[in-house]
Amino acid sequence: MPMKMIWGFFKGTLVLVAKGSKAYYVWVVTLLCFMGIGFLAYLYQLQHGLIVTAMRDQVSWGFYISNFTFLVGVAAAAVLLVIPAYVYHWKPLKEVAVLGEMLAVSAMVMCLLFVTVDIGRPDRFWHLIPKFGILNFPQSLLAWDVVVLNVYLVLNLTIAVYILYNLYHKREPNKSFTTPLLLFSIPAAVSIHTVTAFLYNGLAARPFWNASILAPRFLASAFCSGPALMIILFQVIRKYTRIEIKNEAIFKVAELIAYSMFINLFLLGAEVFKEFYSNTVHLAPLQYLLEGLKGHNDLVPYIWTAMIFNVSAFFLFLIPQTRENYVTLNIGCVLIIIGVYIEKGMGLVIPGLVPDTLGEIYEYSPTGVEILLTMGIWATGLFVYTLLLRVAVPILTGEFFVGEDGRTAVIVDTEFIRRADHLAEQSYRD
Amino acid sequence: MKGVAAVLGAMALPAKDAPASVWESFFQKNFRELSPEDLKGVLARLEKEYSEKYKKAVTVRATPPVEGILYGYGLDLSRCIGCRRCVYACVGENNQSRDPQIHWIRVLQLNKERGVDLEDAEQYYNPSKVPEKGHFYMPVQCQQCEHPPCVKVCPVQATWKERDGITVVDYNWCIGCRYCMAACPYGARHFNWKKPGLPPAEMNPETHYLGNRPRPVGVVEKCTFCIQRVRNTPGRYPACVEICPVGARKFGNLLDPESEMRYIIENKRVFILKEDLNTRPKFYYFYAT
Numbered sequence: 001m002p003m004k005m006i007w008g009f010f011k012g013t014l015v016l017v018a019k020g021s022k023a024y025y026v027w028v029v030t031l032l033c034f035m036g037i038g039f040l041a042y043l044y045q046l047q048h049g050l051i052v053t054a055m056r057d058q059v060s061w062g063f064y065i066s067n068f069t070f071l072v073g074v075a076a077a078a079v080l081l082v083i084p085a086y087v088y089h090w091k092p093l094k095e096v097a098v099l100g101e102m103l104a105v106s107a108m109v110m111c112l113l114f115v116t117v118d119i120g121r122p123d124r125f126w127h128l129i130p131k132f133g134i135l136n137f138p139q140s141l142l143a144w145d146v147v148v149l150n151v152y153l154v155l156n157l158t159i160a161v162y163i164l165y166n167l168y169h170k171r172e173p174n175k176s177f178t179t180p181l182l183l184f185s186i187p188a189a190v191s192i193h194t195v196t197a198f199l200y201n202g203l204a205a206r207p208f209w210n211a212s213i214l215a216p217r218f219l220a221s222a223f224c225s226g227p228a229l230m231i232i233l234f235q236v237i238r239k240y241t242r243i244e245i246k247n248e249a250i251f252k253v254a255e256l257i258a259y260s261m262f263i264n265l266f267l268l269g270a271e272v273f274k275e276f277y278s279n280t281v282h283l284a285p286l287q288y289l290l291e292g293l294k295g296h297n298d299l300v301p302y303i304w305t306a307m308i309f310n311v312s313a314f315f316l317f318l319i320p321q322t323r324e325n326y327v328t329l330n331i332g333c334v335l336i337i338i339g340v341y342i343e344k345g346m347g348l349v350i351p352g353l354v355p356d357t358l359g360e361i362y363e364y365s366p367t368g369v370e371i372l373l374t375m376g377i378w379a380t381g382l383f384v385y386t387l388l389l390r391v392a393v394p395i396l397t398g399e400f401f402v403g404e405d406g407r408t409a410v411i412v413d414t415e416f417i418r419r420a421d422h423l424a425e426q427s428y429r430d
Numbered sequence: 431m432k433g434v435a436a437v438l439g440a441m442a443l444p445a446k447d448a449p450a451s452v453w454e455s456f457f458q459k460n461f462r463e464l465s466p467e468d469l470k471g472v473l474a475r476l477e478k479e480y481s482e483k484y485k486k487a488v489t490v491r492a493t494p495p496v497e498g499i500l501y502g503y504g505l506d507l508s509r510c511i512g513c514r515r516c517v518y519a520c521v522g523e524n525n526q527s528r529d530p531q532i533h534w535i536r537v538l539q540l541n542k543e544r545g546v547d548l549e550d551a552e553q554y555y556n557p558s559k560v561p562e563k564g565h566f567y568m569p570v571q572c573q574q575c576e577h578p579p580c581v582k583v584c585p586v587q588a589t590w591k592e593r594d595g596i597t598v599v600d601y602n603w604c605i606g607c608r609y610c611m612a613a614c615p616y617g618a619r620h621f622n623w624k625k626p627g628l629p630p631a632e633m634n635p636e637t638h639y640l641g642n643r644p645r646p647v648g649v650v651e652k653c654t655f656c657i658q659r660v661r662n663t664p665g666r667y668p669a670c671v672e673i674c675p676v677g678a679r680k681f682g683n684l685l686d687p688e689s690e691m692r693y694i695i696e697n698k699r700v701f702i703l704k705e706d707l708n709t710r711p712k713f714y715y716f717y718a719t
Contacts, residue, residue, distance in 0.1 A: 049647045050606075051530070051624035060611040060621060120606020120621065120648025123456070127586040127605055134460055134587045142585035142609050204707045205579060205615035284549055358538060358570060358617045359548035 004407055009168060012409025013391045016400060020390065021415040023240075031383040038376010041369050042117055050120060052369045058362035059353045061118070063370045066345035067377070068114040069196060070225070072149070073218065073344055075107035076193040077226020079156065079185050084256060090249040094173075095396055097182065098163055099237065100230065101156040102388040104189075108153040110381035117373055141199040148192045155185055160388075164395045168409075169402050193218050200352060207282035208289075209352045211274075217267045218344070223260035224310075225340035227253045228333040235330070237389070240417045242397045251324050257336065258317035261310060285351040288361070298363045299350060302342050309339035390416055451475050460587065461492075461600040461639065472602075473639065480637075480644055484630040492639040493661040495594035501655050501712065502595075502691040503668075504680035504700075505569060508717045512537055512560040512567030516670035516679065520571075523656060523669035524642040525634055529627030532620045534653040535571040535670060542566055546703075571670075572597065572618035572653035573703060573711030580610035580619060589650070594661070595684075595712055596654050598640035604649040611650060615704050616711075619652045655681070684712065694718075 020028075045052050055062045078100040085096040116122055127133035128146055137143040159181050166173040197215035204210050231253055238245045275286045287293050292300050316322045316332035323329060355361045366374075394400035399413035454475060458464075464472060473490045480488035517535045526532040538551035542564055551568075561567065578597050581589050588603040589610060611619045625647040637643040638658035645651050656668035660681075666672070671679040682691035691714070694700065698716040 049622070049624040053623075056623065057611065057617070057620050060608040115607075118607070120608070120650075121604065121646075124586075124603070124605045127460075127588070127603060134463075136585050136587045140583050140585045140609070142583065142607060146585065199609075200612075203579070203583070203613050205613055281547075281549060353612070355549065356617055357548075357615050358536065358553070359551045360553060360617075 005169075005402070008402065008407040008409055009165060012168075012400065012411065015409070016394065016411060016413075017387050017390050019411070019414045019416070021417050023417040024390075024415070027417070028383070028386060031379045031386070034379035035376050035383060038373050038379065041372040041376060045117070045369055045373065046122075052367060054364050054367045054370065056362060056364075058356040058360055059350065059364040061349055061353065062364055063346070063366035063374055064114045064118040066349045067374055068111050068118075069348060070341050070345045071107045071111050071114070071381075072193055072196045073222030073340070074226045074229060075104040075111065075152070076189040076219075077222045077224075078103040078107065078230060079189040080223065081227060081230055081253065082182060083186060084252060085249070088249075088252055090246065090252075094163060094167075095243055095245065096249070098160050098392055098396065099233065099389075101160040101185070102385060102392060103226075103230065103233065104156045105153060105160065105388065106381045106385040108149060108156070109384050110377050111149060112153075113377045113380060114374075117377070141195065141202055144195045145192075145199055148188070148195050152185075152188050152192050155181065155188055159185065160392070164392055167395050168400065190219065193222055200348070203352075205357055206285075206352045208285035209348075211271060213267050213271050217264065217271070220260050220264035220267060221340050221344050224257050224264060224313075224336050225344070227257050227260075228313075228336040228340075231257075231333050232330065232337075235326075237393070241389075241393045242399075243393060247324075250329075254317050254323045254329055254332070257332075258314060258323070261314040261317065261336070265310065265314065284355050284359075288354055289347060289351040293355065293361060296354075296361045296363050298365060299347065303347050306339040306342035306347060309335040310343065313339065451479065455602060458602050460603045462587075462590070476639070476643065480635075483644075484628075484633040484635070486630070486633070486635050488633075488635040488637060490637050490639055490643050491658065493658075495592050495596075496661060496663070496665075498683075498685055500595045500684045501574065501660060502682060502684035502689075502695075503574070503655065503713045504682075504691055504694045505713070505715050506678040506680070506718045507566060507568060507715055508719045509676045509678035510537075510567045510569060511676055511678075512539060512555070512562075512565070513675065515673045515675060516569060519669040519673035520653070522632065523634055523659075524654075525628055525637070525644055526651075527622065527624075527626030527628060527645075528632065530624060532622070532626070532651070534618070534620065534651075535569050536617065537567055537569045539565050540568055546701075568715070569670075570616055570618070570703070571713070572655075573616050573709065573713040574653075574655065576710035576712065577708060579613040579615065579707075579709060583609045583613040585609065592640075596657055597652070598654055598657065599650055599652060600640070601643070601645050601649045601651065606648040606650065608650065615707050615709060619650050621650050622647050 053062060081100045082097050085093050090096060128135055135143045135146065137147065159178060163173045163178060194215050197218040200209035201214045231250055234245045234250055237243055272286065275283050284293060288296065289299050289303050313332040313335040316328050350364055393416065394413040400409065400411055403410045458472060459468065469492055473492060476490045477488055480490065514537050517533050517537060520535050521533060524534065526534065536553055538553055539555040540546060540551055544550045546568065574595055574597055578591055581591055581597060585607060586603060586605055588605065589597060589599045591597045606621070608621055611621060622645055626645055628644060634642060636658060641654040641657035659666035659668060667681055671681045680690055680694060682689035684691055686692065694716055695714060698718055700714045700716040702711045702714060
């Protein structure tokens with residue numbers, strides 16, 4: 001009997017993802033195209049080796065690992081939004097939690113894909129699986145990362161699926177099951193980002209990373225980019241679906257971003273002061289990043305763009321008038337997402353490797369293959385998030401539920417992404 | 431989504447009609463977990479594979495460490511003239527890729543005024559004659575650390591330090607994540623970004639499993655003090671020591687009080703590279719004159 005119920009639910013979700021408005025189809029097909037291009041780029045890379053990237057012995061990690069690092073932050077922060085949702089008693093708590101967890105799942109999928117495309121021997125991935133291979137735990141921080149990222153992925157998927165499956169059956173999710181898991185997901189979110197920071201932090205060979213302030217900086221910047229992404233997603237979701245998210249919640253998130261950004265900038269300032277004032281041989285990477293070194297300054301325009309964006313966004317979110325105005329709020333979100341993407345991506349990974357350990361400067365800039373593959377993985381992440389939302393939203397709004405017989409799924413919502421006027425008419429009627 | 435990752439992984443897997451040896455190599459265990467019979471089989475398989483590929487009789491040995499030996503290396507900065515003969519002797523001996531070029535030894539040209547200042551180092555110096563006035567030369571290769579950071583970080587234990595102090599890589603176990611390259615303070619680790627280009631005519635057929643046997647694409651490699659030479663009885667000097675025209679390179683057993691290495695450490699002005707990192711290299715730079 002339960003098998004049949006689960007099968008009914010599963011079949012319902014399949015029908016659901018295949019149904020939607022024109023806008024939904026256009027969106028999904030566009031993503032599929034990018035995924036296809038990315039896949040071809042990966043085949044090309046598999047055939048020729050990682051030589052098709054701009055990575056070399058001097059800069060042995062590049063764009064893929066930069067994206068990975070940024071996305072770990074997004075995954076962590078999306079879930080941490082559950083804390084303010086609890087503290088401030090936002091009305092759609094379940095919704096905030098489920099949307100955040102699904103973003104975390106999608107970001108985790110992207111993280112795992114970025115690592116997969118970066119390794120030289122993906123055919124040997126099984127060497128990482130304990131029993132079959134050898135996972136060098138607890139010695140290697142990369143082994144830690146493999147563990148925590150996978151636990152985090154499973155954890156978030158479990159919570160979200162459990163809540164949704166119960167709502168689908170018109171039952172309140174059992175709090176004694178969800179609350180401990182939700183509470184556990186908070187330290188888990190902190191730990192994935194901390195472990196990822198430690199992965200860099202533990203390398204004495206790389207002074208730019210070997211600074212104790214790195215993990216706190218990671219968390220602070222993640223608390224900026226993750227919530228900024230959520231603010232935009234919240235607005236899109238409430239505009240095109242029937243999920244309601246209060247202004248108050250959005251503005252509160254924006255306020256939290258302002259504080260996080262302050263801490264982020266403060267920690268960065270502390271690092272910059274220490275390196276420039278003490279002026280040791282360890283200054284070179286920071287100099288390369290901020291001013292260029294011996295005429296090599298590829299990263300300089302990017303990092304200053306990031307700085308200007310982050311500082312501007314900080315003020316936009318600090319001042320109540322601009323924080324509570326949707327035009328300036330959204331500008332601030334975009335500035336932060338781009339700013340942190342640069343700062344926590346290429347701005348973090350590349351100066352760790354340049355100049356290299358013997359003082360050589362190799363200027364890295366991703367190749368077309370790297371960019372296409374990266375776009376493909378981002379499209380995959382958005383695709384996953386879209387499909388998850390496609391199922392979650394109708395459940396949350398009561399438009400996808402189990403029928404009288406307890407098995408067959410009832411689907412009321414056949415459009416998903418609706419026109420705003422259509423929606424307005426409906427809410428007026430409600 | 432893990433499914434997708436698995437499918438992507440599968441794209442790189444051997445094809446269905448691949449010969450049995452391909453599957454054997456796919457499922458091969460970590461070197462240190464191979465039983466003596468397994469190891470025999472692996473070595474035989476590799477010898478057959480390489481002999482066919484390079485059209486000559488290739489031997490792949492797995493000679494274990496000699497008891498009572500801890501290898502140490504000395505480099506006399508007062509003698510080195512920066513001729514790079516060591517670089518190319520190493521490439522020839524150890525079957526490094528010629529296209530793209532992989533060099534396990536990199537020679538830094540430094541200014542006498544600035545001393546050992548790596549930020550000021552030039553690797554790509556190319557005058558018609560060396561040494562150049564006002565400069566001195568510092569070759570850098572794997573320092574065979576007693577506390578190797580590269581070993582600590584490897585997520586699958588594909589690299590480790592042997593009893594005789596040599597840090598080795600199992601090219602059949604490495605997943606190519608390159609974490610060790612980020613961890614190495616000496617730039618000693620090199621990655622096969624592309625299928626190594628090794629012309630059969632130039633291939634050295636005397637190989638060691640953990641050393642100079644041909645490498646596949648997508649794995650990391652490094653200097654092993656010519657493990658295929660030094661572990662033989664009688665042992666031979668590493669190729670770089672042998673070729674050096676000015677006798678700047680010394681090699682010996684650190685556990686033998688009578689060895690040349692011990693004499694150098696006890697009587698010459700010696701330093702090790704990046705001492706503050708506590709990697710404890712067994713590679714000693716010194717000034718004999």
